[in-house]
Amino acid sequence: MKLSLMGVINLIHETEEMGTLTANRCLATVPFGGRYRLIDFALSSMVNSGIPKVAIFAHTKYRSLIDHLGSGGNWDLHRKQSGLFVLPPAMESQSDFGKGDLYHFYRHRDYFARSPLEYVVIARSHMVCNIDFGRVLAHHRERNADITVVCKRWPNAETGLTRKAELDADGRVVDMQDHYGRLASDIVSMEMYVLRKELLLDLVETSLAQGKDHFVRHAILSRLQELHVSAYLHEGVLGVVNSIPAFYRHNMELLKPEVWNELFFSPGPIYTKVKDEPPTRYRSGSQVSGSLVANGCEIEGSVQGSILFRGVKIRKGAVVRNSIVMQNGVIGEDGALENCILDKEVEIRPQQQLKGSSHMPFLALKRNVI
């Protein structure tokens, strides 16, 4: 059945501490998991749930975003009816750029108003998960909630920056605080909100009229008494990827077969931009184990506990351990990496050795030659 649900992936003022990984790209297009960008997870989940129309509210550094998404065809969103809308900020003047997301929602209100779809799901790009929004909407209707927020019971949430929520016995949100708050709870918000389109437009206008422009803080958290905000608890795998340690940790989690299996296949596949790389070539003498390897790589050296993105070259004698090497990286002969994250197109010269710690991996800038 067609879901009467439209999607928004909100990239306005994303909270992140990603260092140079977001120097020239937005959080949504940070590479992840060997061949994906962070946004692929929310976007694929929406498509697999049967959501026919998705808008990406872009904000800053969105060249890589537009390059990645193209016409949306790779997510099957290149359609005559509905499909993908990439909406950059539509401000009246430059000074409006820094205003909160509600202001930008308001400027994009035609996107909502023009559609006959009844409900909206607003998500962020950095929640790595595979989720059926149809079930979230069913929960929302069952509970007769005003707003449903997707949460997860997650005792070991220390690496990412997350809002924490306190629920009552019925699963209603009674308190929620930003990541620097003191609320002691093992329920984290996955920053996915389902609500009626009319309610959203009403919240946008009343909040802005009161001089408030922050969607979560002003439209939701300050109304926890008057609105019924229900929590839907997600059972599946989750990665909150908005800091470097979290990025590293959640990539490494993919080396567990059960995580790999669930995140990439269930309930649906994760789509990304197709690159037409050939299969990966392992040469004689290669020693690769406990690793995730994308297509188009050429491997002569040794790789353990690592993630290689598309088109990576590991030369003879090179040793890569517990590291993440992004697209087209080259590790020269007898080079050695341990606990490193190499951004795209980094070249490690022969014999060069680099080592980070497992808590704070060494991070190399895009296109650096080291």
Added chain:
Amino acid sequence: MKQRSECIAMLLAGGEGRRLGVLTKDLAKPAVHFGGKYRIIDFTLSNCVNSGIDTVGVLTQYQPLVLNQYLGIGSPWGLDRRDGGMHVLPPYVRQKGGVWYKGTANAIYQNMGFIERYDPEYVLIISGDHIYKMDYDLLLESHKRNRADATLAVITVPWADASRFGILSVDEEDRVVEFAEKPKQPKSNLASMGVYIFSWPVLRDALMRDEAQSGSSNDFGKDVIPTLLREGARLYAHRFGGYWKDVGTIDSLWEANMDLLADEPALDLNDRAWRIYSVNPNRPAHYLSPQASVQNSLINEGCVVQGQVNRSVLFHGVRIGEGSMIEDAVIMPHAVIGRNVRIVRAIVGEGAIVGDGCTIGAIDAEEIAVVGSGDHIEAEPKLEEANPV
């Protein structure tokens, strides 16, 4: 306004691939898997696009379901174009009834209406049965330079194999003086690759006359080209020096896959200037477990390898269980190999399941072992298990 195309391609994709046996059960030969990721037809379609040809008619006939689904509207090759693009052309019924494509030339004859919609100067005839990377634009250039009526792409083959091909004799300017289809006593070792460029008026006229000829088998190699040659048409050879392989048999399909594992493969799949496009299966990066070992192999997306893989090609979504050993083998998409399996010198078909403890093929076997697509193989029960006390 109708756009005129200088050169359009007609791709013969009706091949049955009978000698590929259980691998072409529900499949036309051009749809047979190759190289860990591709189907055979990807090479000719990619060649077209990379050569700047944007209008391609694909003539299908035998087992078209998988092929049609694979081709779609040509988007994976960038052939979903407003003008031109890729068109699948099966035989169809006309007012006077319809017939199957009787031969290669008849297939083109039946689609003359399609060609004329584009009003081309030249028509490229290719087939979806061969693995090669070729710039058809160079072929077109030499065709124009020679003011030829038809130009045949040729490749030098070993003399011992020459009697398996259409063999050409040429003069010092590479003008064709003789053409013999599978000659017993070959006079040359220049073999036709089944890649032709015709000036369209010449081809049009030749096809109509060939069709009127009773007793013709309506085949380019057997009928159309020999007739043109006899009539003194300007036929030229265009020499091709790269890798070219007909993968029509189990042996040659296996060999062509193994060719990719050479230190410097003659067919470079990683050439970014000449990409081979295909329908991408959208699978995650493949996973090698802590116990896995992989040497000299090609592995595609979505595989999970927990055993040992040597000198083998693994297509997408293949699973290799713990303790298993895969050597000199080609494992087609989504095949599942259990634990403690030994596979040597073999091709395992798409979606086949090989149960724990099976042995397939042998290192000294003369023939390549084959597990058919979708087959399910279990190990022979051991004696003590078969006779419980």
